[in-house]
Amino acid sequence: MTEIVTGTPASAPDRGAGLACARFGRVVLIGPRTVLRVTQGASAGQVASPFTALVHTREGATSRSHVVSSRTGLAPVLGLGEDVCAIVVPDVLLPPRDVVEAVVPLEDGSLARVSREMTRALCTAVQPGRSPASDTALEDLAVAIVRDVLREHHAATRTGPEDSDDIRRLAWSTIAERHCDPEFAVAALARELHVSRRQLYRRFPDPVGPADLITRYRLSTAARLIREDPALALSDVAVRSGFSGVATMRAAFVARLGVTPAEYREHHDVERTA
Incomplete structure (x- = not known):
């Protein structure tokens, strides 16, 4: 009670x-x-x-x-x-x-x-x-x-799918498909789901909102690219994972992983050669 x-x-x-x-x-x-x-x-x-x-x-x-x-x-x-x-x-x-x-x-x-x-x-x-x-x-x-x-x-x-769960599921799948496009953002996601930005944020009551979810997908993709090809330039990693630039990608790595992309790559190089 x-x-x-x-x-x-x-x-x-x-x-x-x-x-x-x-x-x-x-x-x-x-x-x-x-x-x-x-x-x-x-x-x-x-x-x-x-x-x-x-x-x-x-x-x-x-x-x-x-x-x-x-x-x-x-x-x-x-x-x-x-x-x-x-x-x-x-x-x-x-x-x-x-x-x-x-x-x-x-x-x-x-x-x-x-x-x-x-x-x-x-x-x-x-x-x-x-x-x-x-x-x-x-x-x-x-x-x-x-x-x-x-x-x-x-x-x-309600202007799009009837259920909030439907909108969240569509948002997750759309972000998974589109996050590598640097032009893709919350406004584009809302347009594709036929809801307003305000309605979209209402469907994400959890701490992870749509903007944060896009960043998490991009970070995951960038980390995978670094692990798969350590020789790939960080500028190419940023573009391929959807970040607007190396500085934005670096900020995401530091905020969420506590290391820079270069430090992340160095760490996995050491693991690979150990």
């Missing part, structure tokens, strides 16, 4: 100190103390990880909606406005392909606005002494709201 927010949330920004929370079933609801009057002890602020949260904030006349992953945490988003309401749902209750990996701002469309009003209505619906059946109904409604918002968001941003 992961603590989300308590009656006085230490993990949230100062302006989040006026928040309260309630738990029904496996879902946690966060709202203003003036609206959400029920807290249920420490367990009210805990939810199974990983989780996804639908967070609505308002600052004056400006309303914002975000979907937030447990990998990012809620604290940065809770500070975006003084009027906050949120639904926190364990990912196990959501379709795997719709779960996000970071903080995703939502378009202020009709569904976002409706979900904002429904979330506020949920805050007023949580009352002391409610029955287990009421908890189950509230949980089902909260999960349905988050599912619908995620489904609409992914439908709006």
